[in-house]
Amino acid sequence: MHTRWNLICIAVSTLTFGVAGAQDNAARSEKEELQMMALEALMASPSERALPALLKLLDGDGSDELKESALFVLGQIEHPEAGKALLGYARDGQGETQLEAIRMLGINGSPETLGALPGIYANGNREVREAVLEAFLIADDTEGVFGIAMNATTADDYEDAVEILGAMGAHAELAKLREAKGISDALIEAYIISDNSTELHKLAMDSSNPGLQAEAIEAIGIVGGDGADAMLAEIYTKSADADIKEAALQGLLIGDYDEVVLRLYRASQDTAEKRELLQTLVIMDSPLAMEVIDAALAGDQ
């Protein structure tokens, strides 16, 4: 059940709980230090002992930091009552306590708790909705995020969900979204985040929407990888559209492909174009720019 994201999150949470917490030692009072120690100790205690203490603390007037740590401990307890309590805080909690409880549902990762997330999302404000997406991310539940993207009623909600799918590397879900909703800026961002050069290459050759095509071409430079430099050079060379050529050059600049730019410079017979390519090499801070300048001064080119 513990997937890569899940483990990463647990590690991060543990670090937050322990190491990062230790950095705040100076800011914490001695009493708060002892309280944090007690919470850590409860993690190893029998659940029937730890649970009442945690619930009492969560229902009390303790600090947000203490309650967040208590929720983390609660999320680690494998007891039906603990899951039920966590769900209660995720649905009806206040402020940070609610948001942290939602994230902890992701760490918990059981089908019951994950199944409750869409309902919490539907009834929540923007912060709650973001926390639900984080919970799905932590649980590595791509289906859950896909469902939210498909049912999104605002552009912001759709973009947030698609971005998370990108972070999760959910290629299949992104492909289904493209089929259902069409290509968009958000999907291109997701392809960048998920290093999906295959889809970007396809989009770069699709001239049906020149604006998105240009974005995809630039994105190839961001993602890089095998064949990215050759593809950008090909687009630059073959395209007659100034915006597409500009996008390809931007891609080469972003990808730091200075040798390709030098080749294009040497192949070009157009003075204005040569100037632009040389400027690009200078902006790239490439040592090849000096070679070009030296050669020009020597009258070679």
Added chain:
Amino acid sequence: MAGAFRSRGLMVAVLMLAACLSNQSRAADELQLSTDGWHSWRVASVTPPDEETIFVLIKSGRAEEIEIAGHWCRQRRHEAAVDHGLLSTDTSIDWLQHHLGNPSDLGEHALAAISRHAGHRALQILIDIVESDAAADTRQEAIFWMTMSGSDAAFDYIDDLLMAD
């Protein structure tokens, strides 16, 4: 006549009590673990099982290891251990307390062993450490072993600590 019986009976009871106290105090004084090798003794436990068995390894006259045969410690073969029988919790704690603060694992193991003892004294030792200006690690260990003891009194203390304003 009846008064004489009562008086004699009282005297016998007093003598028996004195003998008992004397035995206990002698046991405390006589817990000498000077011979090298494993030693063991039993004490009343804070939670079931009713008794804990504590094992101590002595090398060159010094304690090297303290172990508790029970729920969380690995079981080893200690057939050759010198068995000191059932000791009072005070006797056992007196010996173990001497090793608290030892910078090696021995100090924490002594703390863990103390936490398994029945009676208020064991918990009070842990509370005193938590509320002292000892190193944070030591205080954390004391809280940890307090919760591991599973006693109502320990969790009452943890409750109060968590709910403190």
